[in-house]
Amino acid sequence: MDDTPPDQGPLPEEPAAAPASSVTSRRMLMLGAVGTSAVVAIRPAMAQATGSILNCQIPVPGPGDAGKYIASDGSLAPPSLLGPLLGYGPFPPPPRPFTGEEVHKAMYEGANLPGATYKSSQAYLAYIRKLKMGQSGYTCFLSVQNPRT
Template sequence: MSEGPKETDGDDAGQGMAKPGRRQVLALGAAAASTVVTVRPALAQTQASIMACEIPIPDPGRMGNYIAADGSVVPPGTPGAFPPPGRNLVGEEVRGALQAGRTIPGYGYEQSQAYTNYIRRLQTGMSGFTCYASIQMTRS
């Protein structure tokens, strides 16, 4: 007993499983569109949190020390070294200094350079490293 030909969407007649039907393509397109709508706000939220993250200079374990021009942490009063900023630097201002060459608001060129050199020396496990790494991954 033969069942005869199966009904198709018209687009995949005679193709078996090689070509998805119109309904499958439409369903996939709808799923992809909803994914884009979902991901965009998440990316915007991530971007906002990166710009609000903070980097302490120096890290809490070395508070009270100064920052040399090369970014190293030195004892207070070292000639050519700068006192710490007195506040954590925010991701947005750090990104501007690192990627666009601007000075950190409220600080002169040499002092900004010393602070950005310190930030470039941050390593895994140091306070502010996650913020710095996030800034490096964002596009200008």
């Protein structure tokens, strides 16, 4: 038996090098196609992030401090009957957590938080501004501060 490969005819000629402008144009078209698909993939994620900012919740105070009141400076205080009656705090916790949208409107548009007077709203916002990593509502507060819209 013969181990030599059968003759396949003449080798094809190598294509001439394309001009630099056509290579650049081709590359730009490929990059454009990739870029378009990336934009299409990112847009829904940004829309979802915007939706989550509006729906996230910030409890005041957090679950670990339930039953405590909020002082005018945003610190936690023991319950007091005279403070809310006189309008100076400490203020009772709101009946439900605030949404990111409510906090955003209060911080950047000057609106009161729902169900709160001006002074209690300012106390709640001071508490929210003092949130630290690991506390309930911290991630939502960060989203409100840095909206991706």
